[in-house]
Amino acid sequence: MRIVVCVKEVLDPDAVNNYALAGRLEIGDDGKTLTQTTIPQLMNGFDEQAIEAALLLRDAGAECTICVVSVGADPANQLRHASALGADEVVGISSPVAEPDAHVVASLLVAHIRSLGGADLVLCGRQASDDDQGVVPALIGEALGMPVVTVASSVELADTSALRVTRVTPDGDEIVEAAMPAVVTISNEIGDPRYPTAANKLKARRVKPTLVGPDDLSLDADALAPRVLLTQQFVPTVQGNCEFISGDTPAELADRLVARLREDKVLP
Amino acid sequence: MTTTAIVVCTWSGARGEVLEEAEAALTLGRKVSVALGGELQWLVVGAMPEGGAEIAQRQGVAVLENIEDAKLAGGQADAFVEALAQYCAERSPRLVLFSQGFDTRLVAPRLAGRLGSGVVVNAVDIEAAADSPLKVTASAYGGDTRVVYELAGAEPCIVSLLANAVLPESVEGAASPSVRNVAVDLSSVEERIRVVEAARTEGPRLEDAEIIVSGGRGLSSPDNYKLVEQLAEALGGLPGASRPLVDEGWVDSSRQVGLTGKITRPGLYVAAGISGASQHMAGCGAAKAIVAINTDPDAAIFRYARYGIVGDCLAILPELIRAAKK
């Protein structure tokens, strides 16, 4: 079976967090781009876990080709990482649209999957840690006519043609089955992604990702017409007005806090 | 001339949204429909919620619509997407606004894909003006930033409103809405995803809790999580956690509060040993009062907290348990 894993490069969310908390997150002159060059780029965490989901299927005995695909300007680093983890094919797709939205990204991924002759399973992270949107997998599913199973904590083969997926829902785990081909999105509950071995890292250094451009794919004008345009980005203000409780011992602090909460009717 | 329809879509049933959230979406929908001189419609998929007509009236809904079909009862997406696609084809609304729940995150973008529309989830506001594209403000980077998107593409625009982003406001003296049943033909829909084992909520849900006590990495060992559970119990609340505790396997993922966990809105949220990362605050920032206990006086959590204790939560939690029981 062919598994296609879609990955996105993002700014390190922890670094963004730290800059934002320190009030030092910089937005460029265009009013929308985070410009700090000190923030590293890395593979979106949920996408790395989507690769892990594919590797777990292989570990469990599935005979599969794992193809990792990324749409982006300079995907070489993350594709090498994917290769070191065990991907059989790594493909970078360059977008002809300067600011591709989810629709354009999905169109490019779909066109590539079609050019491969289809996929049995498309794995994506549940959302990207930059825009938090998580809509690309649903768009891929609609375009390819595949069912979309979201927020998975485990993916197994039910038989040779169907998947058994555990979903993390607000009401607890839900177990579902769907015939392949299907799109599945992976959540962090799948577990930490593995580290590549030193030997595989070395080997991956020599791997050259296949680069695909729009000319290699059959795409019409509508497929490349963004629907959602980012026009502005800003850092929301958090007004802090914390009342610090003072006291000499933990017991005193606790008594004073509880008394204060009762006084303010936060507690009965 | 046809009227511009602004449709707020909510659904009842298995993982149905909270009614208060539906009302928040109606308030935002009304703002858009006023700006565009349109008509606010509320489309309820599944059984009409109790008190729905009163909510519709005080939100200034012109038309209260209802789709009911046995195929929508299963809670899977194929029937929803098909029903909404048929509805949109017939009514051509300008905007379909969802109040965001777990299933919306799948249904909204699938509907957009089906219709060729633009879609934005995690929205916190919409600006509308005649003859210009809708501008949707959404949360990004877990809440570290806000982004503004302009929506092009086929209509309707599809937007999913983040929980707790808008406060419901009612209008005085609105007429009672007309009621319309919407017929859809779902006979050809065969749900492609089959539920083998349904989710079972065990006990009360964090989303509904009035008091939540959450622990973070500052607890330093899984054993200490029992302090969080004991304080929650002493206060009559529920225990929650930050994501690292779930990732480490200390607690079940149903306890996770945050962007990719539960979105809660308790009266009191106690955060012990939690740094206050935006992705965590996305799930508890709407609490009426946050109490933070952290050894680091500069921890971000104190910016969101109403009450703070700078100190070791392992020493303070046992004392709080004692004090709460008094």
Ligand SMILES: Cc1cc2nc3c(=O)[nH]c(=O)nc-3n(C[C@H](O)[C@H](O)[C@H](O)COP(=O)(O)OP(=O)(O)OC[C@H]3O[C@@H](n4cnc5c(N)ncnc54)[C@H](O)[C@@H]3O)c2cc1C
């Ligand atoms: C895409 C994405 C989604 C995410 N989704 C979520 C989510 O849904 N929920 C979530 O929680 N996180 C989420 N995260 C992770 C988030 O960014 C933070 O990493 C996480 O919330 C940190 O958890 P923490 O506060 O427990 O740990 P830390 O950030 O390590 O903080 C521990 C805190 O404990 C304090 N401390 C240490 N010892 C003590 C002590 N003895 N007493 C008192 N205080 C002490 C420290 O000063 C520190 O402030 C997400 C991240 C990403 C990138």
